[in-house]
Amino acid sequence: MLESYTHQVELRNVECGDSFQVFALVEERQIKKISFVGEGCIISKASASMMIDSIHGTKIENIQKQVENFQNMILNKPFDENSLGDLVAFKSLNQFPTRVRCGMLPWHALIQILEEINE
Template identity: 40%
Template sequence: MDNLYRQVILDHSAHPHHHGKLDDSTNQIELKNPTCGDVLQLDVKVKDNKIADIAFSGYGCTISQASASMMTDAVMNKDIDTAEDMVEDFSNMILGEKTDTDILDDAATLKGVSQFPARIKCATLAWKALHKALNKK
């Protein structure tokens, strides 16, 4: 099972989904992880209180790129409240707390990152960016 999870993570990192930029985004943010140098630009298009489109760019380690790809898949077409719940569930999961991971789709495969404290910021970068982008005033 661990090999399957590793393969999903490696596939998302090597072939990220929703990678690029949006010309018509309504919310944008750039976050950096100073501990390892990951940089993530997140573009979100919100329409009728739903994430109508989402894309990310930047660079970083396998975990941060895979997490960003998984996050964009998971939140696409979700309403804002559901996306915020997903951010919280992901954060709880990465911190080793009990949570419902079914809603996280492939991102649930990153659960093992909780055993590697140095990688937690890598895994949560995209999710924190989404939260900040959706709450930017």
């Protein structure tokens, strides 16, 4: 958990019990620092960790594009594979609908943070 943050969101997947808190320090429309704490399956933990690595220090506008691209990949919609880097490891999740929720849980927390920023 960050000692200092401007945004915090907690989400829980009631179907499996995964629970995450995402903390972000946002300055000048850029995520300067981001972290998470929580419990869940290996998919949700890996997704949270890789999400943080992929957006740390990134401008909000670029993060919004990354979120949309990742979500499109998970939902088997057209996406830009080259911009996702290691996140393409989650590409096959769309074959396992119950696991889509696991992979997207930390991203939904990030989406809520982005909505707060854009209010």
